[in-house]
Amino acid sequence: MQNALGLKWLLLPANEAVNYELFGALFQYSNRYGQITDYSELFATLRDNKVVVTVAADIMSLLLLKSPGAMGADVVFGSAQRFGVPMGYGESHAAFFVARDEHKRSMPGRIIGVSKDTRGNKALRMAMQTREQHIRREKANSNICTAQILLANMASFYAVFHDAQGLKTIASRINRLTDILAAGLQAKGVNLVNNTWFDTITLKDVDVAAINARALAAQINLRVDADGLVGISLDETTIREDIAVLFEVILGAGHGLDVAALDADIVANGSQSIPQALERQDAVLTHPTFNRYQSETEMMRYIKRLENKDLALNHSMISLGSCTMKLNAAVEMLPVSWPEFANMHPFCPLEQAQGYTKLINELSEFLVKITGYDAVCIQPNSGAQGEYAGLLAIKKYHESRGDAHRNICLIPQSAHGTNPASAQLAGMKVVVTACDKQGNVDLEDLRAKASELADSLSCIMITYPSTHGVYEESIREVCEIVHQYGGQVYLDGANMNAQVGLTSPGFIGADVSHLNLHKTFAIPHGGGGSGMGSIGIKKHLAPFVAGHVVVKPGRESDHNGAVSAAPYGSASILPISWMYIKLLGTKGIKQSTQTALLNANYIMKKLSAHYPVLFTGRNDRVAHECIIDLRPLKEASGVTEMDIAKRLNDYGFHAPTMSFPVAGTLMIEPTESESKVELDRFIEAMISIRGEIAKVEAGEWPVDNNPLHNAPHTLADIMDTEFDSRPYSREVAVFPTAAVKANKFWPTVNRIDDVYGDRNLMCSCVPLSDYE
Amino acid sequence: MTKQTLTQLEQHELFLTRHIGPNAEQQQDMLNFVGAESLDDLTAQTVPGKILLPQDLTIGDSCGEAEGIAYIRNIADQNKVFKSYIGMGYYGVQVPNVILRNVFENPGWYTAYTPYQPEIAQGRLEAILNFQQVSMDSNRS
Numbered sequence: 062m063q064n065a066l067g068l069k070w071l072l073l074p075a076n077e078a079v080n081y082e083l084f085g086a087l088f089q090y091s092n093r094y095g096q097i098t099d100y101s102e103l104f105a106t107l108r109d110n111k112v113v114v115t116v117a118a119d120i121m122s123l124l125l126l127k128s129p130g131a132m133g134a135d136v137v138f139g140s141a142q143r144f145g146v147p148m149g150y151g152e153s154h155a156a157f158f159v160a161r162d163e164h165k166r167s168m169p170g171r172i173i174g175v176s177k178d179t180r181g182n183k184a185l186r187m188a189m190q191t192r193e194q195h196i197r198r199e200k201a202n203s204n205i206c207t208a209q210i211l212l213a214n215m216a217s218f219y220a221v222f223h224d225a226q227g228l229k230t231i232a233s234r235i236n237r238l239t240d241i242l243a244a245g246l247q248a249k250g251v252n253l254v255n256n257t258w259f260d261t262i263t264l265k266d267v268d269v270a271a272i273n274a275r276a277l278a279a280q281i282n283l284r285v286d287a288d289g290l291v292g293i294s295l296d297e298t299t300i301r302e303d304i305a306v307l308f309e310v311i312l313g314a315g316h317g318l319d320v321a322a323l324d325a326d327i328v329a330n331g332s333q334s335i336p337q338a339l340e341r342q343d344a345v346l347t348h349p350t351f352n353r354y355q356s357e358t359e360m361m362r363y364i365k366r367l368e369n370k371d372l373a374l375n376h377s378m379i380s381l382g383s384c385t386m387k388l389n390a391a392v393e394m395l396p397v398s399w400p401e402f403a404n405m406h407p408f409c410p411l412e413q414a415q416g417y418t419k420l421i422n423e424l425s426e427f428l429v430k431i432t433g434y435d436a437v438c439i440q441p442n443s444g445a446q447g448e449y450a451g452l453l454a455i456k457k458y459h460e461s462r463g464d465a466h467r468n469i470c471l472i473p474q475s476a477h478g479t480n481p482a483s484a485q486l487a488g489m490k491v492v493v494t495a496c497d498k499q500g501n502v503d504l505e506d507l508r509a510k511a512s513e514l515a516d517s518l519s520c521i522m523i524t525y526p527s528t529h530g531v532y533e534e535s536i537r538e539v540c541e542i543v544h545q546y547g548g549q550v551y552l553d554g555a556n557m558n559a560q561v562g563l564t565s566p567g568f569i570g571a572d573v574s575h576l577n578l579h580k581t582f583a584i585p586h587g588g589g590g591s592g593m594g595s596i597g598i599k600k601h602l603a604p605f606v607a608g609h610v611v612v613k614p615g616r617e618s619d620h621n622g623a624v625s626a627a628p629y630g631s632a633s634i635l636p637i638s639w640m641y642i643k644l645l646g647t648k649g650i651k652q653s654t655q656t657a658l659l660n661a662n663y664i665m666k667k668l669s670a671h672y673p674v675l676f677t678g679r680n681d682r683v684a685h686e687c688i689i690d691l692r693p694l695k696e697a698s699g700v701t702e703m704d705i706a707k708r709l710n711d712y713g714f715h716a717p718t719m720s721f722p723v724a725g726t727l728m729i730e731p732t733e734s735e736s737k738v739e740l741d742r743f744i745e746a747m748i749s750i751r752g753e754i755a756k757v758e759a760g761e762w763p764v765d766n767n768p769l770h771n772a773p774h775t776l777a778d779i780m781d782t783e784f785d786s787r788p789y790s791r792e793v794a795v796f797p798t799a800a801v802k803a804n805k806f807w808p809t810v811n812r813i814d815d816v817y818g819d820r821n822l823m824c825s826c827v828p829l830s831d832y833e
Numbered sequence: 834m835t836k837q838t839l840t841q842l843e844q845h846e847l848f849l850t851r852h853i854g855p856n857a858e859q860q861q862d863m864l865n866f867v868g869a870e871s872l873d874d875l876t877a878q879t880v881p882g883k884i885l886l887p888q889d890l891t892i893g894d895s896c897g898e899a900e901g902i903a904y905i906r907n908i909a910d911q912n913k914v915f916k917s918y919i920g921m922g923y924y925g926v927q928v929p930n931v932i933l934r935n936v937f938e939n940p941g942w943y944t945a946y947t948p949y950q951p952e953i954a955q956g957r958l959e960a961i962l963n964f965q966q967v968s969m970d971s972n973r974s
């Protein structure tokens with residue numbers, strides 16, 4: 062079989078891998094039956110043959126098992142869900158992905174690296190940004206933008222809180238309970254598929270229907286998706302009483318087994334479930350961070366200490382253009398924690414998930430109306446994954462019509478970097494189309510390229526309102542031109558906050574769009590995810606969207622491949638968007654859009670007296686965001702867009718989006734949720750900064766020693782006696798306005814040196830002494 | 834005594850005014866400043882007429898927070914939480930309550946953006962670095 066990138070794959074028993082000429086091989090550890098196998102020799106042979114060895118592993122099991130790295134794997138990945146993140150009927154969960162040193166520069170996605178700031182202190186930042194989509198575009202290592210940061214942080218805190226010993230105890234308890242379960246069942250003549258395990262056993266030759274009926278009666282779900290087999294996986298929540306119930310379910314009443322007696326037996330005689338060769342020998346989590354926060358007081362304060370270093374919406378407006386950092390209301394967030402949403406397994410029988418089904422159906426109906434499309438595929442976990450899912454649907458649609466050769470994706474210059482990266486992943490070829498001076502798609506260029514490439518045209522990816530923050534007048538024509546030459550229109554819905562209730566992609570004439578539910582529909586950004594990138598589609602594409610192999614609620618597209626592991630992606634955060642739409646209603650969602658326009662135009666008009674505004678549409682209006690052009694100022698004063706962004710930190714603001722979609726600019730998106738008071742505070746800061754730039758321009762402050770160049774300022778700066786030699790006061794540095802003085806946010810490090818960090822790539826925890 | 838009707842006193846659109854930042858008075862000020870009479874007028878000046886929807890969507894009435902919670906409570910109750918032994922990559926967990934309350938349910942953590950501005954994001958960058966350490970430690974050679 063073959064995937065969208067043209068990679069061929071074979072499904073084989075592990076030991077047969079050596080018989081083929083391969084570029085890579087993927088192993089599961091434990092396998093689907095729960096068996097754990099020492100692959101050391103096999104991996105060595107494969108690696109000798111230059112095969113890249115990849116392992117999918119279970120993070121909890123690794124506390125007890127020999128690590129895949131020690132067996133010789135090149136790459137290991139898996140889910141970190143079971144480190145303290147609820148199942149949530151899907152995958153609002155972080156994955157881990159690690160590789161041997163030699164692969165680190167080709168790894169996809171976000172990597173945090175250690176660098177230093179201008180005071181020479183250790184400071185952290187995302188490393189190797191130059192290989193990411195916003196720079197490398199279709200040559201990027203991945204299309205991932207929004208990821209699963211909040212959940213990665215939860216998993217990391219889980220490890221910090223429990224420490225290595227605590228985690229080992231949890232893993233050992235899970236393994237012991239599994240041993241007890243297995244020993245009891247085997248004593249009663251039940252046969253197992255596997256003779257080694259961490260937490261999973263698979264029973265064979267059993268009456269699946271009878272066992273499952275008893276299980277369901279006891280409100281228990283077992284794995285029953287294969288003939289004659291019953292799979293049982295234990296976890297951190299399993300207690301001894303549960304094992305007694307499982308004995309009853311599997312063996313019926315009167316089995317006479319006693320958990321305590323079985324345990325005593327295992328303690329006395331030892332267990333073979335983890336063969337000695339597979340026992341982990343090396344110590345894990347030896348860094349002191351994992352060994353000092355075991356009291357709850359210490360843990361609470363560690364979390365708070367880190368929180369204090371970060372600017373979030375609970376401090377001030379985050380006016381990141383293209384990101385829609387609107388209110389995530391407490392009432393919308395509440396249901397996410399409820400056990401009825403949090404503790405559902407994504408593959409549980411559908412009868413048990415009637416609430417989720419209803420929620421998803423109602424949300425889909427809302428979104429169908431809002432997008433003007435015919436159907437919605439909820440599954441994708443982010444905007445970029447939605448792009449991928451949408452492009453695959455387009456590809457399959459063309460294939461279904463005998464047009465498999467259509468593989469050109471037109472993308473305007475101004476597109477977000479995820480667009481070309483997704484097109485590349487979907488196996489398409491990107492052709493860039495030009496924008497005119499006003500920032501609009503150059504229709505002549507588009508027409509020329511579409512007609513020239515008509516035979517191989519697959520689609521266009523276009524954002525509306527454009528990434529330049531204006532409602533392009535010609536959007537209908539763009540759709541018509543592409544359709545005329547047999548292409549499909551993918552309308553990137555990142556800017557839906559300027560469309561909801563006023564217009565819609567379906568109405569405009571597009572065929573498929575993702576929605577960033579974590580922008581327009583109030584799911585919080587989580588510091589970088591979870592998000593949801595559900596896609597809306599026209600009828601003709603509906604049969605071609607992502608389906609799922611396990612959960613098939615009877616749709617035409619069920620047999621299609623999935624783009625995410627769970628059928629409804631990060632399902633547990635869907636209540637947020639449902640609540641948002643339900644509470645606001647028809648009137649509220651429209652008024653939100655209109656107020657987003659008002660806020661953006663208000664900021665634009667206020668700032669236009671001080672900074673040039675790059676693009677405007679009809680009547681000199683902008684859509685829900687505006688771009689101010691800093692290039693002339695840079696030319697005149699030497700002050701860079703980076704200086705201004707960092708100086709905003711001194712004023713207690715997150716910078717707007719910098720240098721996207723045009724280098725040397727800031728893109729400001731206030732959203733409807735910011736009050737006039739906050740907008741005015743931001744405007745005051747921007748005007749005050751303009752005054753500071755004027756002083757540099759006038760030569761009053763040197764280009765390389767002024768509050769902009771030295772921003773952000775830290776407490777360490779103003780405590781430093783050397784500060785006295787600066788041409789500006791401490792007051793100017795950290796309390797530039799009264800509003801700042803009244804509510805100061807202190808950046809904890811000075812400006813960070815990216816180049817140093819990338820050259821000396823270090824991605825592990827730094828010695829504690831560096832923090833002290 | 835107030836002349837408002839009971840329906841008005843029930844404040845069905847209260848959440849709407851909580852979600853939207855500027856209040857009516859502020860909106861009017863801002864409209865005056867940008868040169869528009871109303872939100873609809875601003876919309877007409879801004880959005881190309883040919884793509885404006887001919888009529889409003891039909892999503893339903895706005896509702897209050899208590900009402901919204903009651904609706905979704907009813908939906909949640911239709912989920913049946915069974916004990917899961919399915920495995921397949923998804924497992925029951927005990928979220929440490931200190932993390933549930935101080936991270937998962939804390940806007941200081943959940944409303945931040947991707948740490949593109951590292952000088953004001955050292956907290957979550959450290960947390961993610963810890964995550965990388967956990968990942969490397971558990972898998973290393």
Ligand SMILES: Cc1ncc(COP(=O)(O)O)c(C=O)c1O
Pocket residue numbers: 205206207383384443444445446477479480524528553555556577592594
């Ligand atoms: C225009 C545009 N398209 C696509 C994306 C990607 O969305 P996500 O981060 O959800 O993957 C973004 C995100 O910022 C965007 O601004």
